[in-house]
Amino acid sequence: MSFISKLKTLTLGAAALSLMAGSALAADVTIRIGHLNPADPTESHSGAMTAVFKSLVETASGGDIEVKLFPNGQLGKDNEVIQQVRDGIVESAISSAGGIAQHYPLVGVFDIPFAFPNIYVSNKVMSLDSDFGKKFAADMEAKTGLHTLSMLDSGGFFAFTNSKKPIKTVEDMEGLRIRTMTLPTHQAMVNSLGGQATPLPWAEVYTALQTGVADGQMNPIPIIAFAKFDEVQKYLSITNHVITPYIWTINKDFYEGLSPEHKAIVDWAAEVATESGRGISRIIEASSKGLPKLAEKMEVNAVTPEEAAKFAASAQPAVRKLIEENYGAEGVEMLNAMLADIDKYK
The missing domain is CATH 3.40.190.170 (Bacterial extracellular solute-binding protein, family 7)
Incomplete structure (x- = not known):
């Protein structure tokens, strides 16, 4: 069994x-x-x-x-x-x-792109x-x-999906309307990469992707799978850019x-x-419920480490600036506490 x-x-x-x-x-x-x-x-x-x-x-x-x-x-x-x-x-x-x-709002400190190196550290x-x-x-x-x-x-590291093209470089993000949660940090992240952040509640995401209100979205593989986004999205790009x-x-x-x-x-x-x-x-x-299932309908690519570094260089300053401006000293203190623990367990 x-x-x-x-x-x-x-x-x-x-x-x-x-x-x-x-x-x-x-x-x-x-x-x-x-x-x-x-x-x-x-x-x-x-x-x-x-x-x-x-x-x-x-x-x-x-x-x-x-x-x-x-x-x-x-x-x-x-x-x-x-x-x-x-x-x-x-x-x-x-x-x-x-x-x-x-x-x-301070939950936004989790959204510094590429801060967590692996799932072990995030669990800790x-x-x-x-x-x-x-x-x-x-x-x-x-x-x-x-x-x-x-x-x-929330299910693992985030990947991007969209209906237009594979995302292999930062330049590929240009102009893509990417659904985000109603998190200012996620919106800043997508916008800093050249995309157009489209914040929507979860209940509206499938229809938004189906009708073209949004070109794509970002979520962990298990969520992409159970939400059946492979029915309305053609490309899946493994970026591992954030974990929430x-x-x-x-x-x-x-x-x-x-x-x-x-x-x-x-x-x-x-x-x-x-x-x-x-x-x-x-x-x-x-398992067959995750990436293999999605790959049956979607074109899958993994962003190279070299390109991931470019994603990080574009997005990290924008998210850090937003945390400093929107959440002030207590936001910076909470962010630094998280980064200190990441370093501790890395």
Whole structure:
């Protein structure tokens, strides 16, 4: 039996046990979690994370905690769901940097192009165990009332797709309308490379690419795959130019109101679930669900290290300048804390 088949079987089995436990006795606590991605734990990291979290929490709590999942943007756009968490309407969300930025703009420090050398370093830095991760989570909680359960990469390093031509050099970016998240840093990055940044919410991306409102977009391979962008994009260019976080938050007042036992269960389950999310992203990247699947329909090229250095030289100053101008001294301090941890783990 393959790893993915085993994961499906374990998830379905645990869910069945949870349902039986819940039917015997009503739960004392309910945790509702919203996210944008597919529910299938083998298709997206947040699908895997929420499935694992639900089974662990409901089983470990003996049915005292019920976890309700709302995938595929059922609760609204990313920034809207985050506001629901802040307001206590929903308890928890797993959110993209684009959604987080509208509530906590300093998430933009992650967007210095080519800052992270590899996935190992990003795993170490995007963690509540790192010095930077602790500083980042504490500051966001103080300013938003969002307690961070975990953070991880959004699916890996970003690649560009478009419908016009392969992107092999900086010059190839000229004039391309590239959809970005509503992140000023991403917009500055694309514009500095000669493209035309086109910020759009996630729910509108496929249609925008299909109708030509945008020529292309940038995302990790797993997201490009499950979003089926190969249906509306011809070229895939592996640039590995940036890696952004997904951040799992929970309403601070709700979290602090949990009993010590329930809080320990939630923390433990979130940590295990996040490792599951990291793992499924790497599996998708390397399996027939990822790059091989996309290559069946798309023309794929990898930007050379020499050209990547030119991309970095064009984009890094623009993003750093924006952070300095828009976020001031605290933005520079947070950026420097991240870069220090990158150097530490490099």
